[in-house]
Amino acid sequence: MGLITKNVLERKGYSFIFFTDPPVEPSYSSLKFKDVLPEFSSIELGDKPLYKHQLEAYESLMKGLNVLLKAGTGSGKTEAWMLYALNRIREDKRFRTIALYPTLALANDQIRRIEKYVGLVGGKSIQIDGVKKEEYVKKHGLSWLREASGSSNIVISNPAFLMHDLKKYLLRKTQGILASLYSKLDLIIIDELDFYDPRSLAFLMSVLQILSDISDVKPQVAVLTATLSNPEDMGDFLKKATGRDYRVVEGEAFRITNHYYIVLGKNMREVYNSVRRLWGEAVKARPELS
16 A cells, blocks of 8 residues: 555655654574473464563573563563463462453453463463452352362452452451462463553552562562563562562564655545545455455
């Protein structure tokens, strides 16, 4: 479409600014997913090589460090921490992780992948927020939900539900859906960090501090972000809260070539109609463009 737009604009006498963002692809490591976790051999992902930032994050977590993984959308941040969690679950079915997202609605794709991956090693996962809680209780009962949450290797939730549940636990330790999880929490995942405003981020840090304080073993923390400008500040906070050192890992996201045109002028309807007509003709001639 770039060339068609350019031709139309030049023919109509409009001036414009044109620039291109080149394609970007993260650097690959020499290891495939199935090399790190043999169970991945049963799915298509197993034959794909890890990006270097995925391997670096995985290796850092295996060393017991907190990790701040800064990489763009589509760069496989979920798989980086999942490789670590899955390896730990293979070794010990008592390994517990809580993965926090701003809302579960934002995490549909990640949740599907998490559920798929954890099943490969015979683990269990559950997603729970206010809405899910009511659905579970209505269908199965409160006792079932507490048992299911306590026996799951990965609990997927959001800070709002977690803080509400924590309040019940702190007042009376027998209360709270996740009561049996808090004292044996091994790993905390903070995904989609970029969706939090400053106030919400401060709230989230309070939740992390409380979780670290009440766990028998100081949990590891992995923070996943695309744009965090000062990951070292976050790392220092996590180090103070958990007593664990940290590593910042950075990687690029996959991106195709993007062409940009900034048009200078008025009466854009005629240009718009011409572009639509020519684009339609181009698609007829070359269906692969659609």
